[in-house]
Amino acid sequence: MNFKSVHEAHFALKNKEISSRELLDDCIKNLGQNENNAYISITKDLAYEQAKKCDEEIQKNGPSTFLTGIPYTLKDLFVTKGIRTTAGSKILYNYIPPFNGYVAKRLEEAQGVLVGKVSCDQFGMGSSNEHTPFGAVFHPTNKDYVPGGSSGGSAAAVLEKSCFYSIGTDTGGSVRLPSNFCGLVGFKPSYGRISRFGQIAYGSSLDQAAPLTNSVVDQAMIFKYLTQNDEKDSSQVPLGEVDCVDSLLNLKKIKKHNFTLGYSKEFLDNCRDDVKDQLYEAKKFLESIGVKFVEVEFPHFKYSVAVYYIIATSEASSNLARFDGIHYGFSKKEQSNLESVYVKSRSEGFGDEVKRRIILGTFSLSSGYSDEYYNKACKVRRLIQQDFLNAFKKCDGIFSPVCATTAFQFSEKMTPIQMYMNDLYTIPVNLAGLPSLAFPFGKSSLNGMPTGFQIIGKAFEEERLLQNSYWIELNKS
Amino acid sequence: MTYEAVIGLEIHTQLDTKTKAWCDCEIKVNGFENHYVCEICSGHPGTLPVLNKTSVDYAIKLALATNCRINHCSFFDRKNYFYPDLPKGYQITQYHTPIAEDGFVEIENKKIRIQRIQMEEDTGKSQHEGNTSLINLNRAGTPLLEIVTDPDFSDSTEAVAFLKKLHAILVYLGVSKGDMQHGNLRCDVNLSLRKKGEQKFGTRTEVKNLNSFRSVEKAIEYEMSRQSKILDKGEKVLQQTMLFDVQTLKTRAIRTKSDADDYRYFVEPDLLPLVLSEAHIERVKETLPELPDAKKQRFIEIYDIPEYDANILCSSKELADYFESSAQLYDKGNYKQLSNWIMVELLKLVNESQASITKINVTATKLVELLKLIDNGTISGKIAKDVLVEMFDTNKSASEVIEKKGVKQNSDEDQLRTYAEEIIKNHPKEVEELKNGRDRLMGFFVGQVMKKTKGQANPQMTSEIIKKLLGL
Numbered sequence: 037m038n039f040k041s042v043h044e045a046h047f048a049l050k051n052k053e054i055s056s057r058e059l060l061d062d063c064i065k066n067l068g069q070n071e072n073n074a075y076i077s078i079t080k081d082l083a084y085e086q087a088k089k090c091d092e093e094i095q096k097n098g099p100s101t102f103l104t105g106i107p108y109t110l111k112d113l114f115v116t117k118g119i120r121t122t123a124g125s126k127i128l129y130n131y132i133p134p135f136n137g138y139v140a141k142r143l144e145e146a147q148g149v150l151v152g153k154v155s156c157d158q159f160g161m162g163s164s165n166e167h168t169p170f171g172a173v174f175h176p177t178n179k180d181y182v183p184g185g186s187s188g189g190s191a192a193a194v195l196e197k198s199c200f201y202s203i204g205t206d207t208g209g210s211v212r213l214p215s216n217f218c219g220l221v222g223f224k225p226s227y228g229r230i231s232r233f234g235q236i237a238y239g240s241s242l243d244q245a246a247p248l249t250n251s252v253v254d255q256a257m258i259f260k261y262l263t264q265n266d267e268k269d270s271s272q273v274p275l276g277e278v279d280c281v282d283s284l285l286n287l288k289k290i291k292k293h294n295f296t297l298g299y300s301k302e303f304l305d306n307c308r309d310d311v312k313d314q315l316y317e318a319k320k321f322l323e324s325i326g327v328k329f330v331e332v333e334f335p336h337f338k339y340s341v342a343v344y345y346i347i348a349t350s351e352a353s354s355n356l357a358r359f360d361g362i363h364y365g366f367s368k369k370e371q372s373n374l375e376s377v378y379v380k381s382r383s384e385g386f387g388d389e390v391k392r393r394i395i396l397g398t399f400s401l402s403s404g405y406s407d408e409y410y411n412k413a414c415k416v417r418r419l420i421q422q423d424f425l426n427a428f429k430k431c432d433g434i435f436s437p438v439c440a441t442t443a444f445q446f447s448e449k450m451t452p453i454q455m456y457m458n459d460l461y462t463i464p465v466n467l468a469g470l471p472s473l474a475f476p477f478g479k480s481s482l483n484g485m486p487t488g489f490q491i492i493g494k495a496f497e498e499e500r501l502l503q504n505s506y507w508i509e510l511n512k513s
Numbered sequence: 514m515t516y517e518a519v520i521g522l523e524i525h526t527q528l529d530t531k532t533k534a535w536c537d538c539e540i541k542v543n544g545f546e547n548h549y550v551c552e553i554c555s556g557h558p559g560t561l562p563v564l565n566k567t568s569v570d571y572a573i574k575l576a577l578a579t580n581c582r583i584n585h586c587s588f589f590d591r592k593n594y595f596y597p598d599l600p601k602g603y604q605i606t607q608y609h610t611p612i613a614e615d616g617f618v619e620i621e622n623k624k625i626r627i628q629r630i631q632m633e634e635d636t637g638k639s640q641h642e643g644n645t646s647l648i649n650l651n652r653a654g655t656p657l658l659e660i661v662t663d664p665d666f667s668d669s670t671e672a673v674a675f676l677k678k679l680h681a682i683l684v685y686l687g688v689s690k691g692d693m694q695h696g697n698l699r700c701d702v703n704l705s706l707r708k709k710g711e712q713k714f715g716t717r718t719e720v721k722n723l724n725s726f727r728s729v730e731k732a733i734e735y736e737m738s739r740q741s742k743i744l745d746k747g748e749k750v751l752q753q754t755m756l757f758d759v760q761t762l763k764t765r766a767i768r769t770k771s772d773a774d775d776y777r778y779f780v781e782p783d784l785l786p787l788v789l790s791e792a793h794i795e796r797v798k799e800t801l802p803e804l805p806d807a808k809k810q811r812f813i814e815i816y817d818i819p820e821y822d823a824n825i826l827c828s829s830k831e832l833a834d835y836f837e838s839s840a841q842l843y844d845k846g847n848y849k850q851l852s853n854w855i856m857v858e859l860l861k862l863v864n865e866s867q868a869s870i871t872k873i874n875v876t877a878t879k880l881v882e883l884l885k886l887i888d889n890g891t892i893s894g895k896i897a898k899d900v901l902v903e904m905f906d907t908n909k910s911a912s913e914v915i916e917k918k919g920v921k922q923n924s925d926e927d928q929l930r931t932y933a934e935e936i937i938k939n940h941p942k943e944v945e946e947l948k949n950g951r952d953r954l955m956g957f958f959v960g961q962v963m964k965k966t967k968g969q970a971n972p973q974m975t976s977e978i979i980k981k982l983l984g985l
Contacts, residue, residue: 357602
């Protein structure tokens with residue numbers, strides 16, 4: 037492919053150096069036979085139709101948006117009208133939604149070119165993209181490795197360059213982790229920034245749509261289109277008139293851009309050595325471009341994983357109740373009674389990890405236990421939020437690992453708990469509803485896999501976070 | 514052994530909003546099956562609820578009308594359970610902090626305490642046909658208010674009086690159609706017995722889904738007698754959920770509470786806390802219509818009708834409105850007479866035909882015309898009753914009916930005198946007795962004249978003529 041970012045592709049389209057169709061041709065070529073298994077549904081015909089329209093439009097008036105004519109993919113948790121939407125699960129293997137969700141609708145309006153619906157761990161539950169009946173997704177640089185999860189299909193598709201960007205969802209790190217594993221930019225906005233309407237729910241108080249891209253400026257371009265007011269999501273906080281792209285590009289004109297990042301030495305030091313080395317390298321580099329560092333403390337972070345796996349699974353146990361084999365999706369209808377329809381449909385339709393989480397959540401909410409688990413977890417969640425607020429008194433953002441390791445190999449068997457610990461550094465961000473951007477930096481000396489860090493911003497101050505991240509990107513290249 | 518009953522009610526009322534609780538679907542429960550449904554109320558993946566603002570104002574209205582304290586911040590919760598007519602697998606309700614609490618409604622000098630009013634949604638409808646069950650989601654997501662009383666009732670009369678009052682309030686407020694046949698108002702009864710004078714509550718049963726005043730009455734009576742028989746035998750009442758059979762008038766247990774459902778309530782993450790400002794509540798307050806008690810008081814004062822009449826007239830908003838528009842047309846007329854005609858003659862016809870007073874042929878204008886014809890002596894009150902029936906059946910005006918039937922009152926003095934003279938001549942014995950003080954015989958003479966004139970004689974005039982002829 038000639039162009040490596042949305043930004044570059046947009047200007048090439050604008051200058052008529054290339055057509056949307058040619059961009060798509062490249063993507064389809066890179067997609068090949070879906071060797072990395074990133075895709076669950078490929079919408080090639082639709083994509084060519086959309087590209088054709090875009091080219092006609094561009095010929096006449098030029099691209100009307102940054103995203104006009106640019107191929108993208110959607111995690112299969114985003115509901116698309118008339119296009120199968122599976123949530124990566126057997127229970128929705130045949131589900132064709134009668135409506136478009138917010139993200140699908142906005143990108144359609146922005147004249148994007150949809151290449152397909154990409155794979156994920158079932159309902160976004162997993163960190164490796166192995167937990168789906170559609171088969172594990174492979175890391176495009178080395179098939180022995182996982183791409184990370186749950187938005188593994190999104191990361192693999194962007195890395196294999198079968199699309200320019202992909203929209204994933206991040207409930208506990210599901211975009212930042214695969215971005216980190218695949219050397220991409222993953223940006224989770226503040227909770228509520230992008231409407232969740234049409235995003236199949238996992239943990240409703242944590243879920244947030246989040247794009248995976250090759251650059252920070254691409255993130256700003258997409259962010260603009262996904263943050264408009266949507267009356268169908270009561271919890272949404274629209275961005276309004278802010279133009280992040282302008283405020284980013286303005287940085288090109290200045291020499292100095294100062295900001296302070298807080299960090300916890302303990303967090304960096306607890307990472308595996310290869311990751312730790314790169315984190316300190318990154319820190320050194322950031323200092324060299326004028327970033328100040330202060331040490332901050334997060335006394336309640338040690339409870340994050342526990343709190344997360346209670347709250348997220350509690351909400352999931354309720355959110356997934358609608359998949360009952362009655363109204364749509366996979367069903368074992370031929371049963372002698374209603375309860376058997378439920379039990380058989382759900383037992384066969386859901387994968388093990390989903391069932392594990394439904395059981396855990398059902399238990400946490402059940403009478404007699406909810407005070408000890410769900411209600412207690414909600415209280416501790418407040419304390420974790422408070423830790424961030426305290427830290428932000430001293431800094432503009434937090435410099436943190438995304439994961440203690442790099443992408444791991446399929447053969448590395450892990451217990452569910454070990455797997456859950458992958459999300460140690462990403463989870464607190466979701467619990468506090470903050471924006472965070474995973475930034476690729478360096479490679480592991482151990483296995484050559486990508487490494488990186490995340491910068492966590494203040495709630496609803498994405499513009500600032502994008503600016504700071506762009507400053508790093510500008511100076512890095 | 515004599516027992517006293519401790520009874521509490523839980524009432525579900527469907528709100529008469531244009532659209533459903535969380536989506537823009539029109540509410541047409543009895544429309545073509547599964548037609549008034551969208552991806553939101555049918556629980557498709559990825560959909561989210563958005564609160565219907567009108568339903569909030571309706572809840573505030575009821576809270577104000579029932580003297581409740583309105584919570585400035587309330588929350589929605591999910592009640593989780595599986596059922597095919599509940600497409601999301603949970604009902605959105607208000608469990609921990611409802612919109613309003615601690616109110617009361619007065620019935621015949623007793624205060625019935627309202628524990629809470631909570632906003633929630635209705636389910637779809639299941640229809641079982643042989644081996645098949647059909648689901649209709651038209652009703653799914655209809656906004657409901659659940660009103661929970663304290664256990665303040667001691668018999669069916671009180672419970673029914675309260676329900677009628679609450680029903681009137683809901684209809685007066687315009688928040689519910691109050692059509693019980695169509696399930697706009699449904700009632701659960703919680704009932705236990707204890708020995709007279711005892712403080713401790715007995716074990717209660719819950720009778721679900723009663724949808725008429727009569728069912729509530731009969732279910733309470735049946736449960737009271739059933740439980741007292743059990744207690745008399747020295748046995749224990751089981752904590753059970755019951756259904757009431759309207760054919761046999763008996764209750765039967767559908768499940769025992771020991772295997773109580775665990776609904777796993779938790780705060781609905783898809784809806785924000787419901788925050789109400791004092792100013793907003795004030796604005797809603799200003800739109801409150803006159804409520805039954807205030808209207809009753811005003812009727813007594815302005816129209817000078819007895820409390821008994823005012824009570825009946827104000828029992829439904831439509832009836833009160835009918836009375837009031839008639840009264841305005843009947844300017845300075847005899848309001849007690851008006852009230853009598855409405856309560857006795859008209860309501861009899863309305864009830865017999867099961868019509869709604871808002872849709873009958875005899876409009877307020879037509880009724881008043883009839884009354885005025887009585888007042889000016891054109892027809893007698895007796896004939897007017899027949900005229901009213903004809904008006905009710907045919908949509909004709911009083912004068913049209915009178916014209917057609919030729920039942921105009923006979924006020925021809927000469928003719929009436931001729932009849933009277935003839936009757937006096939033929940009944941010397943009765944004349945004698947009347948003159949000796951048997952006043953009751955006056956009626957006999959007037960009646961005879963009536964007979965001659967086929968009931969059309971002006972009774973007052975006839976009576977005066979007879980008196981004159983006999984020198985009384």
